Amino acid sequence: MRAGQQEAVTSLGDAPAIEVEGLAKRFGDVTAVDGISFAIRPREIFGFLGPNGAGKTTTINMLTGLARPSTGAIRYFGRDYTRSVKRAQHLMGIVPDESNLYPELDGFENLCFCGALYGMPRAKREARARELLETFGLAAVGPRRFRQYSKGMKRKLTIAAGLMHQPPVLFLDEPTTGIDVASARQIRQLLAGLNRTGTTIFLTTHYIEEAERLCDRIGFIVSGRIVALDTVDSLLQEVKGQHAVELLLGAERAGACEEIQGAFRAVRCQAAGPRLRLTSSEPVSLFPIVRFLDERGVQVFEARVVRQSLEEVFVRVTGIGAEEMRKERERQGAPA
Amino acid sequence: MKTWIAFWHILWKDARTYYLKPPNVSWGLLFPLAWTGMFFIKSGTSLEGIPGLLPGVVAISILFGTTSLLAVTVTFEKRGRSFERLLLAPIPLELLMLAKTAGAILFGVANAFVPVFLAAFLADLTGVRWAILIPGILLIAVVSTFLGLFVAVAVKEVFEAQTLSNFFRFPMIFLCGLFFPIAQLPAWLRPLSYALPLTYGADILQGAVRGANTLPLALDFLLVVVFCGTLFFLTLVNVKRKWIL
Numbered sequence: 001m002r003a004g005q006q007e008a009v010t011s012l013g014d015a016p017a018i019e020v021e022g023l024a025k026r027f028g029d030v031t032a033v034d035g036i037s038f039a040i041r042p043r044e045i046f047g048f049l050g051p052n053g054a055g056k057t058t059t060i061n062m063l064t065g066l067a068r069p070s071t072g073a074i075r076y077f078g079r080d081y082t083r084s085v086k087r088a089q090h091l092m093g094i095v096p097d098e099s100n101l102y103p104e105l106d107g108f109e110n111l112c113f114c115g116a117l118y119g120m121p122r123a124k125r126e127a128r129a130r131e132l133l134e135t136f137g138l139a140a141v142g143p144r145r146f147r148q149y150s151k152g153m154k155r156k157l158t159i160a161a162g163l164m165h166q167p168p169v170l171f172l173d174e175p176t177t178g179i180d181v182a183s184a185r186q187i188r189q190l191l192a193g194l195n196r197t198g199t200t201i202f203l204t205t206h207y208i209e210e211a212e213r214l215c216d217r218i219g220f221i222v223s224g225r226i227v228a229l230d231t232v233d234s235l236l237q238e239v240k241g242q243h244a245v246e247l248l249l250g251a252e253r254a255g256a257c258e259e260i261q262g263a264f265r266a267v268r269c270q271a272a273g274p275r276l277r278l279t280s281s282e283p284v285s286l287f288p289i290v291r292f293l294d295e296r297g298v299q300v301f302e303a304r305v306v307r308q309s310l311e312e313v314f315v316r317v318t319g320i321g322a323e324e325m326r327k328e329r330e331r332q333g334a335p336a
Numbered sequence: 337m338k339t340w341i342a343f344w345h346i347l348w349k350d351a352r353t354y355y356l357k358p359p360n361v362s363w364g365l366l367f368p369l370a371w372t373g374m375f376f377i378k379s380g381t382s383l384e385g386i387p388g389l390l391p392g393v394v395a396i397s398i399l400f401g402t403t404s405l406l407a408v409t410v411t412f413e414k415r416g417r418s419f420e421r422l423l424l425a426p427i428p429l430e431l432l433m434l435a436k437t438a439g440a441i442l443f444g445v446a447n448a449f450v451p452v453f454l455a456a457f458l459a460d461l462t463g464v465r466w467a468i469l470i471p472g473i474l475l476i477a478v479v480s481t482f483l484g485l486f487v488a489v490a491v492k493e494v495f496e497a498q499t500l501s502n503f504f505r506f507p508m509i510f511l512c513g514l515f516f517p518i519a520q521l522p523a524w525l526r527p528l529s530y531a532l533p534l535t536y537g538a539d540i541l542q543g544a545v546r547g548a549n550t551l552p553l554a555l556d557f558l559l560v561v562v563f564c565g566t567l568f569f570l571t572l573v574n575v576k577r578k579w580i581l
Contacts, residue, residue, distance in 0.1 A: 064424055066580060089426040100417040104353045116345035117425035119338025161421075 015078025017042045017169050017200040018063065023072030024224075025058050032058040034224035035072065040217075042077075042168070045191070045201040047215035049208065051318060055224040056204045057097075060171055063202070064094050076169065090118060093162035097173040099154035103147035107138055107157050110146055111164055118165035125164065132160040136190065152183030159187065169200045176210060188214060212310040220317045228317045235313045244306035245284045249274040250299030263292055270315065277306070277315060342427045346435035354409050355443045364443060368397035368450035386459035391541035392514040393451040395534060398476050399505055401447035403484035406440040407497035410488035414579070423579065429572060437481045444477035465544045468553060472540035475560045479533045482567035489574045514538045518550070533563035 016039035025033040033055040040046045050056050061067035063074060065085035073082045081088040101110045108129050115125030133139045136156040141149065149157065155175065162170060175191070176184035191214060195201055205211050211218055212232055219229040228235060249256065256276060257269035267284060270277045278284050290300045306312065354360060375389045413419040422432055452469075455461060487500045510516065511525065512534040518526055529535050536556040543549030549556065 066420065066423060068580065086426065086428075089424060094424050096417065096420065098417050100421055102349070102353065102418055103416075105349070113345055113349055114421070117342045117422070117427065119341045119426075121341070 014042065016040055016075070017044070017077060018046075018202065019073075019075040019078075020059075020063070021073040021075075023059070023062060023074065024070045025055075025062060025067060026070045031224050033062070036221070036224070036226045037072075038219055038226065038229055040200060040202065042200050043195065043198055044217065045195050045203060045215045047211035047218040048202065048204045048221060049206075049211055049218060049314065050221035054221045054318075056221060057173065058224075059221070060173060060202070060204065064092060064171060065089055090165070091167060091169055093165065093167035093170045095159050095162040095170065095172045095175060097177065099151075099158040101146050101154070101158055101161060103145065106143050106145050107133060107149070108142040110157060111161055114161040115164040120165060128164055128166075132163060136160050137186070152179045152186075155179050155183065156187065156190075159190070163194070163199075167199070169202065170194070172201060172203045174205055175203070177206060184210075208311045208314050209309070218310070220314065222318045228313070232310060235310060236308070238316065239308045239312040242279055242281060242308055242312065243283050244277060244279045244308065244312055245286060246304050246306050247276045247278065247289075247293075247300050248302035249276065249293070250301055253298050256293070256298060259296065260289060260292070264289060270319065279312075279316075339427050339431055342425060343431055343435045343438075346422065346432070347438045350409060350436065350439035351442075354405060355439050360405065360443075364401055364447050365450055367400060368393060368447055369454065371396055372451045372454055383458050384460070386455050387461060387464070387545050390451060390455050390545050391538060394448045394473065394541055395476060395512070395514055395538050396509060397447040397451060398444040398473065399480045399508070399534065402440045402444035402477055402480040403487065403501045403505060404498070405443060406437065406481055406484035407488045407501050408494055409440075410436060410485065411491065411494045411497045414488075415493070419579075429575060433485065433568070433571060433575065437478075437485055440481040440484065441474075441477045444480055445473055448473045448477065461545075463545075463547070465547075468540065469544035471557070472537065472544055475540070475557065475564070476534070476537035479537060479560050479564045479567065482564055482571065483533070486567050486571045486574070489571050489578065508532050508534045511535070512538045513542075513550070533560055533567075536560045536563070 018038075018040040020039070021037045022035045023033060023037070024031065024035045036055075036059065038046075048056055048059065058067060062069045063085070065088075069082065073080060074085060074088075075081065076088045076091050079088075102113065105113060111129035111132060112125050115128060120128065130139070130142075133142045136159070138153060138156060138160070141153060146154065146157065159172070159175060162172075172191070176187050179187075188210065191201060191203075201214075203211065203215060215232060217229065217231050218235060220227050252271075252274045257271045260267060260269045260276070260278065266280045266282055267289070268279045270279075278289065286303055290303065293300055355364075372389065372393045375393060376386065410419065413422075422436075423429075425432075427435075452461075483504060484501060487504065488497050491497045491500055507528075511518075511521070511529045512532050513529060514534075518529045518535065521529060536551070536559040539549045539551050540553060540556045540560070543553050543556070
């Protein structure tokens with residue numbers, strides 16, 4: 001852990017870095033977040049996963065001061081900031097889902113400006129900006145205007161901007177969405193390294209594999225409620241010993257799942273459009289199922305065995321296909 | 337101290353990014369020059385008549401300079417979500433909004449002095465009461481900027497900001513007594529004139545340049561300050577209601 005950050009965290013004690021109790025947000029008749037509670041330990045990477053509209057962004061907005069909670073409490077390092085999260089903003093770095101730096105300024109100037117927003121004196125912010133440009137592999141493009149950066153470079157600089165003032169807590173909203181594989185991998189490595197130096201990370205992502213790889217614990221939010229929250233290992237216990245197969249049908253078929261479950265008692269079926277996901281505690285025998293469907297005029301185009309992963313847990317918990325969620329996100333034009 | 341570092345950098349960034357851009361600088365020079373020339377030719381007066389035109393041209397230059405740019409910068413940053421970055425910084429909202437408006441205020445003041453400098457070369461300005469004119473210009477710049485901020489916060493798109501600004505600006509020019517004395521307006525329009533901040537700003541300018549103010553100057557100053565406070569307060573309420581949900 002870096003010296004400045006160590007000092008900040010130590011002075012704040014060993015209380016949870018972020019603690020949320022009964023947090024709710026209502027917009028008129030709509031409840032976006034419905035009384036959620038969780039605590040994130042210092043130096044933990046916490047993944048916050050859920051489909052679009054589940055309440056992730058509203059939760060982050062409440063935690064960072066862009067939205068006021070309807071009810072509930074928000075604490076950082078044991079101190080209550082519910083009434084004014086603004087007073088806790090110096091403790092957090094925030095990386096939004098869009099790279100929202102200033103296109104007219106160059107990379108170095110952008111970082112220095114972000115440091116100045118947190119009151120960093122000139123010499124300190126310039127040294128920090130240079131250090132971060134080096135760390136993120138952007139030193140060569142530091143003097144280039146932000147608008148000329150590639151998507152991956154923009155994303156990296158936006159993350160670097162969130163780290164300028166060495167916050168003990170970092171909020172990351174979809175850090176790797178919409179960027180190339182190499183940049184995404186580099187960002188994941190940087191985040192893991194950052195966590196090793198003592199930063200608590202609150203991460204939302206649509207990439208479940210990313211969360212599985214990076215996070216210590218994961219919370220699933222659906223319709224404003226946390227439906228599961230545990231370590232990755234504990235969550236995976238739920239699907240241990242389970243077998244899963246995914247079928248792609250020629251066309252969507254209403255009632256296909258009910259028919260399969262009626263005929264094959266050991267199989268549990270979930271449908272998402274023309275895709276069927278079959279799970280069972282025993283190995284799933286494909287041939288009888290394909291024949292069963294064929295006899296009913298349903299063509300099966302593709303069948304694949306699904307590796308048991310957090311994605312399976314997600315599907316079970318949320319009832320939503322992870323692939324569907326990712327595609328939906330991409331259809332919406334996921335920003336860099 | 338720390339928050340002031342943020343204040344100066346927001347001001348400096350806005351100056352660099354918006355106000356000191358060549359198109360805006362040239363616009364800030366040309367616009368007041370064009371107004372001055374237009375009114376001078378239209379009035380058909382000799383060069384001695386320039387001080388009589390000065391309050392109107394100065395007020396219009398400030399009003400258009402401040403409201404036009406602020407409406408664009410705030411709305412543009414809100415749309416691109418870079419304004420969110422400012423809202424997430426540990427700076428009191430009041431100071432943040434002052435930092436965002438400081439650049440526009442200075443731009444408005446600079447615009448105001450274009451016709452003043454021009455007039456200084458062409459006419460005799462020895463009768464001008466500078467101790468009243470300068471704070472008057474500053475106050476008009478502040479109140480116009482806060483009006484522009486109020487409009488910018490109330491809308492989502494840049495074009496909406498421009499449209500709504502015009503809705504305020506053009507009637508204000510004709511109702512504030514700069515070109516038509518308020519006493520000569522129809523009786524039913526006069527209350528509207530007295531509800532406009534520029535009416536009192538224009539009266540300060542008339543008093544400073546020609547000694548022709550219709551209200552006591554202290555009252556003019558007080559009322560413009562009240563308008564500044566009210567507009568700023570309403571803007572903060574709007575920001576909290578619309579941007580911090």
